[in-house]
Amino acid sequence: MALDIIAVVSILIFYAVISAAGIWAARVTGKRRSKRASDTMIVGGRDIGLFLGICTMTATWIGGGALNGTAETVYSQFGLIWAIAPLCYGFSAVIGGLFFVKKMREDGYVTVLDPFERTLGKYFALFYFAIESFAVFIYTAAILNALGSTIEVLAGMNRTASIILSAGVASLYTLLGGIYSVAYTDVIQLSLMLLGLILVIPFALADEAVTSISETFAIEGGWSGTWDPNTAGPFIDTLLLTLLGGVPVQGAFQRFLAIDTTKNAQLVGVVGGLLSSLLIIPPVIIGAIGASTNWTMTSYDNGTGISPADLGNERQILPIVMQYLAPSAVSYIGLGAVTAAVMSSADSIGLSWSGEFGRNVYHSILRPKASEKEIIWSIRGAIVVFGVISAAIAIQSTSIMTLYILCTDLIYVLTWPQFVCSLYLDTNAYGTLAGIILGIVIRIGGGEYFLVIPGPFNYIGGINFPVKTVAMTTTFATTVSVSWIAKWLFQKGYVSTRYDFMKVNLVKETKKVDNSGRAFESLALQKSEEL
The missing domain is CATH 1.20.1730.10 (Sodium/glucose cotransporter)
Structure with a gap:
């Protein structure tokens, strides 16, 4: 042309x-x-x-x-x-x-x-x-x-x-x-x-x-x-x-x-x-x-x-x-x-x-x-x-x-569940890691419909299986449940804190800051702002 x-x-x-x-x-x-x-x-x-x-x-x-x-x-x-x-x-x-x-x-x-x-x-x-x-x-x-x-x-x-x-x-x-x-x-x-x-x-x-x-x-x-x-x-x-x-x-x-x-x-x-x-x-x-x-x-x-x-x-x-x-x-x-x-x-x-x-x-x-x-x-x-x-x-x-x-x-399968958890639920790194692993395994196992890529797992219904939604739901449920179990095990003393390899510190509640040590400052809102 x-x-x-x-x-x-x-x-x-x-x-x-x-x-x-x-x-x-x-x-x-x-x-x-x-x-x-x-x-x-x-x-x-x-x-x-x-x-x-x-x-x-x-x-x-x-x-x-x-x-x-x-x-x-x-x-x-x-x-x-x-x-x-x-x-x-x-x-x-x-x-x-x-x-x-x-x-x-x-x-x-x-x-x-x-x-x-x-x-x-x-x-x-x-x-x-x-x-x-x-x-x-x-x-x-x-x-x-x-x-x-x-x-x-x-x-x-x-x-x-x-x-x-x-x-x-x-x-x-x-x-x-x-x-x-x-x-x-x-x-x-x-x-x-x-x-x-x-x-x-x-x-x-x-x-x-x-x-x-x-x-x-x-x-x-x-x-x-x-x-x-x-x-x-x-x-x-x-x-x-x-x-x-x-x-x-x-x-x-x-x-x-x-x-x-x-x-x-x-x-x-x-x-x-x-x-x-x-x-x-x-x-x-x-x-x-x-x-x-x-x-x-x-x-x-x-x-x-x-x-x-x-x-x-x-x-x-x-x-x-x-x-x-x-x-x-x-x-x-x-x-x-x-x-x-x-x-x-x-x-x-x-x-x-x-x-x-x-x-x-x-x-x-x-x-x-x-x-x-x-x-x-x-x-x-x-x-x-x-x-x-x-x-x-x-x-x-x-x-x-x-x-x-x-x-x-991947945002739907992995990020969306953790976004909800980070803002509204009491989850921790152990639950998040478990959720990520299971979510990825399930997601990869279903292949990709639009690219005609078969997955290694034979899910019920084959290509008709809603693998992305199942993976997302699994990520969310695993994050919440494993977080609760980990917290319960550490707080009850069933697992010693010396095995807290992710340094979550679930026994003693502390002010949440990022790993670089700086607290998140309040940047925008005033008490007088209309909510």
């Missing part, structure tokens, strides 16, 4: 505007600070208002993976019935806002890893950081993959080059401005996203090659999808994995903890989560349009009549609909919409992961005596590393929706 100069210039202008907006936001908010300079980069001065908070929360969850992945799923053999991941991810923000924000803010936390570090120590926090690293790299690869596919189709630009350029631009303004740059650019990106998606749909629906999507909804092979009882297990896993696995992620809690009051933070979770769930409607319609199109009547593949599915291009159906079923000017705006969605998620996730690295890894483990300036530079360096790794994975990846779902697999 020939390079479309107008489309490429439009992308470069958009990147220039977003970068300028990010740098401007960093300058005008430069005096708004937390008590520690490194915390300012992560959560600012904890003074982001309700409107800005809703915009940045919505933009974070409705990334390119959600848009392109939803259209891909609806257009493919899976159909609408399987397009549940973006919907559930949105509702995970609602769950976080209603049940976890208040506790996290009351305890003065800055990252999702802080509760783990406080109750279990810095090395367990490092383990959970590794899990989240796997998740965020895969997630960002999914959305960069979506952008690369879109630019390749609409602009004729090399997919690899577009991924590298996008990752570089997002990293640039994020490392310069932190949370404020990300939040303010999210407003621009969300606005363009809404405009582009809504504008494309009427033109595509009106094209003569498109049959009414209401007529093709429930026909054989239609875009509604077909329910197969033999896939009930993976379906349940996907639903609960995206609903609960999306809760304990730093990308969402960075926003929760940066909002000015607890009440507003809860509203941001509820409203932002619902809005991001509603925003999957446009890509659903675009996927349905692709499934309802007679491609013989279009110029796709030089008018040969071959469909995108025939060529294995399901992941590109959203930009293909934009290019072949809408006027050029409209497709350019649609390109801007996908670009905005990707940038709004990539910058948010990059900053959240880098903040955890700087606070919970570099400062707590590698350099406990590091100055604030050194911690800030470790965060900035991590942002660059994050962009490089995510781009590398995106270049090598294939299906967008598969990546989008797999990214929270």
Whole structure:
């Protein structure tokens, strides 16, 4: 495909505007600070208002993976019935806002890893950081993959080059401005996203090659999808994995903890989560349009009549609909919409992961005596590393929706149970370790449905066994029960404290501090704040 100069210039202008907006936001908010300079980069001065908070929360969850992945799923053999991941991810923000924000803010936390570090120590926090690293790299690869596919189709630009350029631009303004740059650019990106998606749909629906999507909804092979009882297990896993696995992620809690009051933070979770769930409607319609199109009547593949599915291009159906079923000017705006969605998620996730690295890894483990300036530079360096790794994975990846779902697999199985325990239950390192081991064994034993990888264990029902949910439940139950047993054995004297090899000190209650010896300071809440 020939390079479309107008489309490429439009992308470069958009990147220039977003970068300028990010740098401007960093300058005008430069005096708004937390008590520690490194915390300012992560959560600012904890003074982001309700409107800005809703915009940045919505933009974070409705990334390119959600848009392109939803259209891909609806257009493919899976159909609408399987397009549940973006919907559930949105509702995970609602769950976080209603049940976890208040506790996290009351305890003065800055990252999702802080509760783990406080109750279990810095090395367990490092383990959970590794899990989240796997998740965020895969997630960002999914959305960069979506952008690369879109630019390749609409602009004729090399997919690899577009991924590298996008990752570089997002990293640039994020490392310069932190949370404020990300939040303010999210407003621009969300606005363009809404405009582009809504504008494309009427033109595509009106094209003569498109049959009414209401007529093709429930026909054989239609875009509604077909329910197969033999896939009930993976379906349940996907639903609960995206609903609960999306809760304990730093990308969402960075926003929760940066909002000015607890009440507003809860509203941001509820409203932002619902809005991001509603925003999957446009890509659903675009996927349905692709499934309802007679491609013989279009110029796709030089008018040969071959469909995108025939060529294995399901992941590109959203930009293909934009290019072949809408006027050029409209497709350019649609390109801007996908670009905005990707940038709004990539910058948010990059900053959240880098903040955890700087606070919970570099400062707590590698350099406990590091100055604030050194911690800030470790965060900035991590942002660059994050962009490089995510781009590398995106270049090598294939299906967008598969990546989008797999990214929270281990978070759901291992992190979610411990997140609940660390905040609300009296568990300890012995229970956590036992839960981790059993959870991993059960999870690996079931293989992976979406990658068609068989597991070494023959569970009841075979592929229909909800292995991820069973593994998560086992992790939770084991953590709680073994924690109680260990505490009982030590406190009753059945096991001598000299065998307390994890140094949990269950006999004598002590003030909980992290393993580096520093107590977690209260950073944000005042007694007069409205809870």
